[in-house]
Amino acid sequence: DTEVTQTPKHLVMGMTNKKSLKCEQHMGHRAMYWYKQKAKKPPELMFVYSYEKLSINESVPSRFSPECPNSSLLNLHLHALQPEDSALYLCASSHLVGTGGPSNEKLFFGSGTQLSVL
Amino acid sequence: SQQGEEDPQALSIQEGENATMNCSYKTSINNLQWYRQNSGRGLVHLILIRSNEREKHSGRLRVTLDTSKKSSSLLITASRAADTASYFCATLTGGFKTIFGAGTRLFVKA
Numbered sequence: 001d002t003e004v005t006q007t008p009k010h011l012v013m014g015m016t017n018k019k020s021l022k023c024e025q026h027m028g029h030r031a032m033y034w035y036k037q038k039a040k041k042p043p044e045l046m047f048v049y050s051y052e053k054l055s056i057n058e059s060v061p062s063r064f065s066p067e068c069p070n071s072s073l074l075n076l077h078l079h080a081l082q083p084e085d086s087a088l089y090l091c092a093s094s095h096l097v098g099t100g101g102p103s104n105e106k107l108f109f110g111s112g113t114q115l116s117v118l
Numbered sequence: 119s120q121q122g123e124e125d126p127q128a129l130s131i132q133e134g135e136n137a138t139m140n141c142s143y144k145t146s147i148n149n150l151q152w153y154r155q156n157s158g159r160g161l162v163h164l165i166l167i168r169s170n171e172r173e174k175h176s177g178r179l180r181v182t183l184d185t186s187k188k189s190s191s192l193l194i195t196a197s198r199a200a201d202t203a204s205y206f207c208a209t210l211t212g213g214f215k216t217i218f219g220a221g222t223r224l225f226v227k228a
């Protein structure tokens with residue numbers, strides 16, 4: 001299984017809603033990532049988990065709350081979002097090698113969740 | 119923050135022609151990768167070139183790397199309509215950060 005599965009594919013939410021994005025992989029990868037991508041822009045790194053621990057938070061606002069309940073799952077909890085948070089949210093995973101750093105040999109991406117905040 | 123700059127931003131060619139995309143980056147790297155993204159979908163890894171390599175081939179793809187100029191190019195030969203997509207270079211900038219360049223939007227006309 002070489003897939004990263006993201007649900008839902010599309011999400012529309014109001015600014016007062018609470019919702020969650022889910023990501024799952026069964027490739028044994030121990031690094032998982034959240035990226036945000038606006039239209040016609042490159043993906044921007046948000047969070048990195050390694051061995052289920054948060055390794056990087058790229059100064060993301062607290063209305064985005066990541067969670068890694070186990071080595072296969074990654075969630076992104078959303079609360080009180082703004083319209084400018086509307087974007088494609090991409091999950092990715094990769095192997096870890098050496099002293100715990102990511103291999104960066106290859107990131108496997110899910111198809112993303114297209115989020116619209118009204 | 120963005121590590122790489124790519125040019126051209128957009129490229130339109132006829133089927134059968136070659137497409138060349140360039141990427142420049144700012145900091146030292148261990149490797150450089152290229153990814154493809156079809157509209158509104160996830161990214162797919164195409165090819166990786168290490169910092170001690172100068173050229174690499176994979177099928178119709180040819181990647182070059184010039185670490186002295188901090189630049190890389192991706193050549194797609196004999197392009198097909200199915201190659202229509204956005205192409206991004208990506209570099210690892212220490213730790214866990216894979217940072218993507220601005221991307222080139224390629225349109226191949228049948």
